[in-house]
Amino acid sequence: MIDKFGSLFAGHIDLDDVGFAATAANDRFYSNERLATVFDKTEAMCVLMDDLGYDVFWMAEHHFQPEGYECIPNILQLSVHLAHLTKQIKFGCGFNIAPMWHPLRLAEDYATADILTGGRVVFGVGRGYHTREVEAFGAPMMSQDENREYFEEQVEVLFKAFNNESFSHHGKYYTIPPEVPYRGYTLKEISLVPRPFNMPVECWQPIVSASERGLNFMAKHGIKGVIGGGAAPGGASEQVVRKWQDVQADHGNETELGGDLILGISFFIADSEEEAIRQAKPFFEENMKMFAPLGFVSGLSDDQMAALGDPARAPYADLPTIEQAVESGSWLVGRPEQIIEKMEEIEDRWPGLDHVNMGLPVGTPQSVLLEQLEAFGKEVMPHFKSRVREAEAVPADD
Numbered sequence: 001m002i003d004k005f006g007s008l009f010a011g012h013i014d015l016d017d018v019g020f021a022a023t024a025a026n027d028r029f030y031s032n033e034r035l036a037t038v039f040d041k042t043e044a045m046c047v048l049m050d051d052l053g054y055d056v057f058w059m060a061e062h063h064f065q066p067e068g069y070e071c072i073p074n075i076l077q078l079s080v081h082l083a084h085l086t087k088q089i090k091f092g093c094g095f096n097i098a099p100m101w102h103p104l105r106l107a108e109d110y111a112t113a114d115i116l117t118g119g120r121v122v123f124g125v126g127r128g129y130h131t132r133e134v135e136a137f138g139a140p141m142m143s144q145d146e147n148r149e150y151f152e153e154q155v156e157v158l159f160k161a162f163n164n165e166s167f168s169h170h171g172k173y174y175t176i177p178p179e180v181p182y183r184g185y186t187l188k189e190i191s192l193v194p195r196p197f198n199m200p201v202e203c204w205q206p207i208v209s210a211s212e213r214g215l216n217f218m219a220k221h222g223i224k225g226v227i228g229g230g231a232a233p234g235g236a237s238e239q240v241v242r243k244w245q246d247v248q249a250d251h252g253n254e255t256e257l258g259g260d261l262i263l264g265i266s267f268f269i270a271d272s273e274e275e276a277i278r279q280a281k282p283f284f285e286e287n288m289k290m291f292a293p294l295g296f297v298s299g300l301s302d303d304q305m306a307a308l309g310d311p312a313r314a315p316y317a318d319l320p321t322i323e324q325a326v327e328s329g330s331w332l333v334g335r336p337e338q339i340i341e342k343m344e345e346i347e348d349r350w351p352g353l354d355h356v357n358m359g360l361p362v363g364t365p366q367s368v369l370l371e372q373l374e375a376f377g378k379e380v381m382p383h384f385k386s387r388v389r390e391a392e393a394v395p396a397d398d
Contacts, residue, residue, distance in 0.1 A: 002347055002384050004355040006056035007373060008094050008264065009045055010362055011072035013038050018363040019282035020314035025289045028067040038071040041366045042078065043085060048370055050086035052377030053385065056122060057082070058092035058357060063100070063133045069290050069362050076113040076121065083117040091117070094226065095126030095206060099139035099150055103157035104176065107192050111162075114196040124204040124226075125158070127151045129294050152217055159221055161192040162201045204262065210240045212247075219251040226357070228264040228330070241350060258350025264357045265346075266325070267332045267339060269375040276333035277322055279368075284322040284331075286363030289314070336379035343384070 013035060017023055046057045059078065062070030072078060079091035096106060113121045127147055128134040134141035141147050153171045160167040166189040169176040177190040205218055207225040218225060225244060241258060248255050270276035288297055289308050297320060300308075307317035325331040332342045347353065358376055360369055 001351075001387065002343060002354055002356055003387070004055045005377075005381050005384075006054060006058050006092060006262070006355070006357045007045070007049065008058040008060065008092075008357050008359050009042060009072075009369075010060045011038050011042070011062060011070045012362045012364075013041065013068040013071060014365045015068060015286070015363055018286035020285045020289070020308075020319070021311050022282070022286065024309050024311055025067060025069075025293075026309060028069075030066060030068045035066065035068060035071050039078070041369075042072065043082065044366060045369060045373065046082050046089065046091075047085055048373060049377070050089040052374065053381065054089055054373075054377060055355075056090045056092045056357075058094035058122075058124075060094055061096050061100075062130070064136060067290075076109045079121045080113050080116050083120055088120075090120045090122050092122040092204070093124040094204070095124040097128040097134065098125045098154040098158070099128055099134050099141070099147060100137040101154075103154040103174070104161060104190075104192070106154075107158050107161040110201075111192060111194055111196045114198055114201075115194060119198040122204065123201050125151075125155060125223075126206050129296075148213070155217075155221060155223075159201075162196060162199070165195075166191045207240065207244065207261075210243060215244060215247040216251075219247050219253065222253075224260045224262070226262045226264065238349070245352075256350075256352030259352030259354075261350075261353060262355045262357055263346070263350075263353055264359055265332055265343075266330065266359050266361065267372070267376065268360070269336060269339060269372060269379070270333070271335065273326065273334040273338065277326060280331075280333065280361075281322050283361045283363045283368075284325065285314075285319075287361035288319065290362050336375065339376070339380050340383050343380075 013030065014037070015028070042059070049057050059072050059075045060070060061072065061075050063073050065071055075091070075093045075096060082091055093110075096110075098106065110121065110123055128141060131141045134147070139147070140150055150173055153173050156171070157169050157174055157176060160169055167176075168189045177187045180187050200222070203221070203223045204226055205223045207215070207227045227240060241261065244261065245255055245257050245259070248260060253260070268276040268280040270279055291297065292300060292308055293305060300319070304317050304319055307313040308319070322331060326333055329342070332339050343356070358373075360372055364372075
């Protein structure tokens with residue numbers, strides 16, 4: 001039963017124009033002052049969501065994007081700031097890209113944020129998908145096999161650091177600690193200082209390729225999965241959700257279908273489906289311009305991919321449409337009661353699902369983001385939250 005609600009903000013600034021016929025993604029370039037407006041936008045969203053009773057505000061870590069699409073380089077530092085402006089909402093790392101960190105530094109920074117926010121930061125890791133970002137930090141991204149191997153060893157180090165008073169690690173990429181002399185003895189183990197107060201560390205990871213290796217690695221470490229809403233090409237699929245359930249069972253974690261998952265849902269509320277589609281169309285298109293070249297839209301021809309970078313060609317390139325996304329169920333649009341009905345259908349299909357992220361695409365301006373989050377928080381979310389309150393109010397059998 002769905003009872004937890006969040007929203008993922010990738011960190012885009014308000015853009016001058018959006019849609020297929022607007023400025024090409026690679027032609028966008030903004031001043032430093034303009035890029036820094038992402039922090040005011042983040043504050044406004046987070047404070048509103050806290051007031052409305054959302055559970056988690058998720059943010060994405062990204063770097064080196066003068067195009068203005070993803071402009072938050074440090075989720076943990078920003079989370080500590082946001083904790084001072086809010087009362088109870090949690091801050092989700094969606095995601096810290098491990099290959100762009102030394103794992104011990106990431107572990108330290110998370111532990112610090114965990115302590116300073118009183119446990120309000122939700123940990124999350126990912127492998128990355130921008131070559132410009134990951135390779136610029138000296139980590140592998142061009143080779144997917146090397147990237148996965150590097151990431152997996154980093155996560156091993158992270159959990160050793162979290163879960164042990166002292167530890168050592170000897171792998172392909174890391175030898176921790178180095179055997180060096182220190183105050184009269186040779187270093188053999190090292191301690192994370194301080195370690196997180198809230199243990200065990202809850203950790204989330206995007207499910208993208210849904211490979212056997214990737215899912216088994218997550219299950220081995222007790223990592224939970226985020227799927228759909230931009231975290232996976234084509235959104236969430238029944239096949240992937242069932243595969244996740246089977247892998248969890250193989251590792252001794254029996255769940256109902258949809259358990260230990262967050263489902264990302266793209267949505268738009270208006271007086272009708274037609275009006276929602278009309279308003280959301282340019283944001284849907286801008287999002288595709290950003291993410292399709294990075295592999296997040298399957299089935300595009302080379303000609304269609306090239307057309308996405310040309311405002312004169314893109315509107316006539318027979319690209320995927322928001323109407324098709326609504327038809328497939330990857331977007332929920334219309335009046336609040338229509339959104340509720342469609343979400344209840346999702347509950348029926350995946351009874352173990354209890355957490356959803358209601359998302360709006362890159363390109364959506366701040367005024368619309370706030371308007372949509374408020375509409376959902378006031379007109380949709382209470383329907384689901386009230387069921388939990390009613391269940392809690394029923395006296396238990398003696």
